[in-house]
Amino acid sequence: MNPLTNLSPRVRAWLGFGLGAVVLFAAAPALLTDFRLSLLAKYLCFAIVAVGIGLAWGRGGLLTLGQGVFFGLGGYAMAMHLKLADAGEGNMPDFMELYGQLDELPAWWAPFANPVFALAATVLLPMLVAFGLGSLVFRRRVRGAYFAILSQALAAAMVILLIGQQGTTGGTNGLTDIEGFFGYDLDDPVNQRMVYFIIAGVLLALLALTRQLMHSRYGELLVAVRDSEERVRFLGYNPANVKLVAYVVAAGMAGLAGALFVPAVGIISPALIGIVPSIEFVIGVAVGGRAALLGPVLGAVAVAWAKTALSERFPGTWTYLQGAMFVLVVAFLPGGLASLWGLLKRRREATPPAPEVGERVLVKEVAA
Amino acid sequence: MLRFHRRRLAACSVALAAALAISACGSKTGESDSTGGVTADTSGDTVKVGLLNSLSGTMAISEVTVRDAIMLAVEEINAAGGVLGKKLAPVGEDGASDWPTFAEKAEKLIKVDRVAAVFGCWTSASRKAVKPVFEENKALLFYPVQYEGLEQSPYIFYTGATTNQQIVPGLDYLKAQGKKSVYLVGSDYVFPRTANKIIKAYAEANGLKVLGEDYAPLGSTEFGTIVNKVKASKAEAVFNTLNGDSNVAFFKEYKSAGLTAASMPVVSVSIAEEEVKSIGTQYLAGQLTAWNYYQTTTGAANDKFVKAYKAKFGADKPTSDPMEAAYVSVYLWKAMVEKAGSFDVEKVKGASNGVTFEAPEGLVTIDGATQHIHKTARIGKIGDDGLITEVWNSGGPVKPDPYLKGYPGASGLS
Numbered sequence: 001m002n003p004l005t006n007l008s009p010r011v012r013a014w015l016g017f018g019l020g021a022v023v024l025f026a027a028a029p030a031l032l033t034d035f036r037l038s039l040l041a042k043y044l045c046f047a048i049v050a051v052g053i054g055l056a057w058g059r060g061g062l063l064t065l066g067q068g069v070f071f072g073l074g075g076y077a078m079a080m081h082l083k084l085a086d087a088g089e090g091n092m093p094d095f096m097e098l099y100g101q102l103d104e105l106p107a108w109w110a111p112f113a114n115p116v117f118a119l120a121a122t123v124l125l126p127m128l129v130a131f132g133l134g135s136l137v138f139r140r141r142v143r144g145a146y147f148a149i150l151s152q153a154l155a156a157a158m159v160i161l162l163i164g165q166q167g168t169t170g171g172t173n174g175l176t177d178i179e180g181f182f183g184y185d186l187d188d189p190v191n192q193r194m195v196y197f198i199i200a201g202v203l204l205a206l207l208a209l210t211r212q213l214m215h216s217r218y219g220e221l222l223v224a225v226r227d228s229e230e231r232v233r234f235l236g237y238n239p240a241n242v243k244l245v246a247y248v249v250a251a252g253m254a255g256l257a258g259a260l261f262v263p264a265v266g267i268i269s270p271a272l273i274g275i276v277p278s279i280e281f282v283i284g285v286a287v288g289g290r291a292a293l294l295g296p297v298l299g300a301v302a303v304a305w306a307k308t309a310l311s312e313r314f315p316g317t318w319t320y321l322q323g324a325m326f327v328l329v330v331a332f333l334p335g336g337l338a339s340l341w342g343l344l345k346r347r348r349e350a351t352p353p354a355p356e357v358g359e360r361v362l363v364k365e366v367a368a
Numbered sequence: 369m370l371r372f373h374r375r376r377l378a379a380c381s382v383a384l385a386a387a388l389a390i391s392a393c394g395s396k397t398g399e400s401d402s403t404g405g406v407t408a409d410t411s412g413d414t415v416k417v418g419l420l421n422s423l424s425g426t427m428a429i430s431e432v433t434v435r436d437a438i439m440l441a442v443e444e445i446n447a448a449g450g451v452l453g454k455k456l457a458p459v460g461e462d463g464a465s466d467w468p469t470f471a472e473k474a475e476k477l478i479k480v481d482r483v484a485a486v487f488g489c490w491t492s493a494s495r496k497a498v499k500p501v502f503e504e505n506k507a508l509l510f511y512p513v514q515y516e517g518l519e520q521s522p523y524i525f526y527t528g529a530t531t532n533q534q535i536v537p538g539l540d541y542l543k544a545q546g547k548k549s550v551y552l553v554g555s556d557y558v559f560p561r562t563a564n565k566i567i568k569a570y571a572e573a574n575g576l577k578v579l580g581e582d583y584a585p586l587g588s589t590e591f592g593t594i595v596n597k598v599k600a601s602k603a604e605a606v607f608n609t610l611n612g613d614s615n616v617a618f619f620k621e622y623k624s625a626g627l628t629a630a631s632m633p634v635v636s637v638s639i640a641e642e643e644v645k646s647i648g649t650q651y652l653a654g655q656l657t658a659w660n661y662y663q664t665t666t667g668a669a670n671d672k673f674v675k676a677y678k679a680k681f682g683a684d685k686p687t688s689d690p691m692e693a694a695y696v697s698v699y700l701w702k703a704m705v706e707k708a709g710s711f712d713v714e715k716v717k718g719a720s721n722g723v724t725f726e727a728p729e730g731l732v733t734i735d736g737a738t739q740h741i742h743k744t745a746r747i748g749k750i751g752d753d754g755l756i757t758e759v760w761n762s763g764g765p766v767k768p769d770p771y772l773k774g775y776p777g778a779s780g781l782s
Contacts (some may be wrong), residue, residue: 035479039472098518099562160585163556172557172586173496174467180396187504188395267497271467311469312476315462319424 013211016294017204024200034189041196041264043304044203048257050285050296051206052250057282058290059214060246061226063144066151067254067281069158070126072273074255076162077125078262079175080109081118086179089113094177095170106168115182119259126255127248134247138240143229152275159274174269181263195263202260203297206253211293213249222246254281287329289336298337406505409482410711414457415450417442417698418477420488420498420509425465426587426612430690431490433642434512435460436681437691438487441698444676451702452711459483467497474498478507484711485510485701487694492516492558499524508713510701512694514637514659516562517770523713525720526740527697527732528690529660531566532769537745538607538635538658539570541760547604549577553594553618554609556583563609563637566772573776579603584610589617595625598632608636615639619651629654635747640688644754652750659689660743661729662756670728686754687728696727700734700741733765740768 007015028040049067056062083093084105092105112118133154137147162169170176184191213219224232225239232239262268271277281300288299306325310318333339409416419438421431439458446455459481461473470489477483478501485508489495492515502509502523509524517531542550552567554560564581571578579601582594595618598606610618615636622634635656641663644652663674663686673695677687700723705711708719721736733742742765748756769775 033479035475038475042472099558099565160556163585164583166558166561171561172467172491172493174493176467176496177500179500183396185395191395265468265471266500267468267471269467269493269497271493308472311462311464311473315460316423318462319464 017208020204020207024204025197028200029193029196034192037196038192038264039305039308040301041192041199042261043301044196044199045257045261045264046281046284046304047297047300048199048203048206048260049254049281050288050300051203051210052253052257053281053285054290054293054296055210055213055222056246056250057285058292058296059219059226060222060243062243062247062250063148063282064151064247064250065148065275065282066153066155066278067250068155068273068275068278069151070130070251070254071258071261071277071281072158072162072268072270073126073129073258074122075258075262075268075272076169076175077112077118077121077255078259079178079268080112081115082178082181082262083175084109084113085115085182086177093175095173095175096167099167099171102167109168122259123252123255126251126258130248130251131244134244135240138243138247141240152278155273155275155278159270162270162273170269172270174267174271175262176267176269178262178266186263186266192264195260199260199264202256206256207293207297214293218242218245283326285336287326287336289338292336292338295336295338302337406479406482406507408484408507408711408713410454410484413454415454415711416457416459416481416483418474418481418483418486418488419458419460420463420470420473420477420486421460422465422490422494423460423462427463427465427490429646430612430642431463431465431488433685433688433691434488434490434694437677437687437695438698440677440680441695443680445698445702451705452709463489463494467491467493470494471497471501474501474509475505478502478505483507484705485716487512487697487701489513490690495519495524496558506713508701508716510694510697512697513690514693516559517566517772518562520738520740520770522717522739524739525697525700525734526738526768526770527693527700529743529745530740530768530770531563532772532775533660533743533745533766534637534658535563535566536570536772536775537762537766538637538656538747539567539574539576541656541658541747542605542607542635543574543576544760547576549579549601549603549605551579551598551601551603551606552581552609553598553606554581554583555586555588555611555614557586557611560609560611564607567607570775584614584618586611586614588614591618591621594618595621595627598622599625599627603632606632606634608634609638610636611638612643615643616647616651619647619655623651629656639750640690641686641754641756642688642691644750644756645686649750649752649754653752655750656759657748657750657756659746659748659756661689661692662746662748662758663687664755664757665729665746667728667730669726669730673728689729692728696725696729696732696741699725699727700732704734731765735768738768738770740770742767 029037049071053064053067056064087093096102163171179186221242225242229239284300284303285296287303289295307322310321419435421435422428423432442456442458450456459477461477463470463473477486487510489498489511490513495511499521503521510527511524512527514529514534552564554564568578580597633656635658637658639657674687678685703723703725704716704720707723708715720734723734725732730744735742744765745762746758747760749759750756
């Protein structure tokens, strides 16, 4: 028997986090060049979004096809502050002078000059929007495809809004050319590395938080709501509130990821928050395995890494290869990459296969 | 349970402390910048050059032709002995019609491949996304597409037209034709919105009435409302900054509404030979375009370019303005490097002023101060055969003026 399986789940989790910390904080910075490390920082931002989707979709059954909105809210909140900081007190950001023809900073920009307000907004603003939408939607028992369509509509609407307000939002260009991060020069590779460490640290912390949530009474309730909402209702719980918490937490994570994405990549634009990127977030989670804790993280990083690697190797044909990869994973590994380990172990031990979490979910959905 | 919590807390704080310790020596904003600037690898027999175009996504249809034109120039230069005795090795990357991807790939070309220069980008948004990357790393980008002006990065050379070489001549032409009013139709992104701002400023200074201004989302194919508004406005001409597929729907709707090139001509600034082919000449014949180059432009340099392009990529493939500007950009870089006698970015930039090239569009000259080029403006009429023939030109190359400093009424734009 594998000695690892004899350990208690708590110790295994502790070991897992230790291993994750070693990989992210020691191995990756030592092995990767500055450029590759900055790419990894970007992938980890997607992974943070994925952790939230894993909770809301994998555990809660909420197909959140509009996470781009929350990613964008967080990203814009952060970028607005950084642009204002770059411009210096009393000045307007460069693009506003170029396109806006405004005499003074718009009122809704002004509070973002305060770093505390901006930082809080990166998380609270997405959560607030999610709370507003979620309260309306879940109370009215909108679910399944309708919820997904609504999420998509929100993403599309936000993109149109941002593009239309070129003078104050930068339009299609988004907010680019960000030089500093709370006083630190982002051109400096040392500071880029710091941004990477912050992102990696946040990812690990959010994983710990999510694990705690998943293993709590609330986590059990969330899975119960996913699997049979009506029964949970009969037991006296309000499923709307249960779903709302998962949705709001996922939104907060996406917002934080967007905020961290800005210093890591140096740009936030409508191209990152519309329908297509929102779907891409979900694809990463599906590839990794949505119900497992680490599945979404692995999937998001794997999909983003594959996109970079394939497009560098095959600039002309990489989209086909990427498509083929998605088809293969969905067809042969419905539980995602996270189920690969269990699958291999079963093969080796030739024990009768126990249903995978992902498969069980799939059966349930077909049956519903 | 409690104990476990404490340990995790300890782990997190150790990680955070490590991060802060490592970051402690990072430079602050505003400090003198000693970092940045990856030198290109020019030690071998070959020198790498980067090609950064969208090979997938909505922009691929246009950007692939630009990539092909750059490849043609690279191959011609290699066949003639290369640059400073070194052959060029092109490295292609796919920007995927996605602005952050452009930034990622630009950084890869500069830092991993260590290219001597990068050629490419099409949309303004992609250029804005890569601009900080090139400035930070002190590397060169050659941008080959007409754009909305109001930009002058020290590390970008703009070989397409700026506004005073395309949009302003287009308006001058309409004015000379006796048109008193225009209607503005554009896609909803930076170029049309900025272009229309310039047009409105020009119109006000020149007694031209702007009767309406409408934007459709990029890729939109729903033009019933807009065309009805255009028709109802009874404008004497339409200035069209729509991009891509939207043009197909717009011109079909335009024709079915009974509007014609004779009654209400449309001046387009984003429809070149390649787009004419995909929209269909039956909808476009007789309409006007504003560019600096057409496939039919006369001259030995263009005959040679068109022939070489068709021989390589197919007889049915037209050549267009952005392709020509991209082709020219490689030759201009070569001339600058040879004048500088070095691949060093700062030396190449220093040598840029006054560098000329006998381009397919005619003689072009680099203006060192703005890093734009002197170009001849040309108004063309789309023919039944899908080709565009020149009906007016500026008589000679126009000096680039990206901030429209020399134009009354446009002073408040930047």
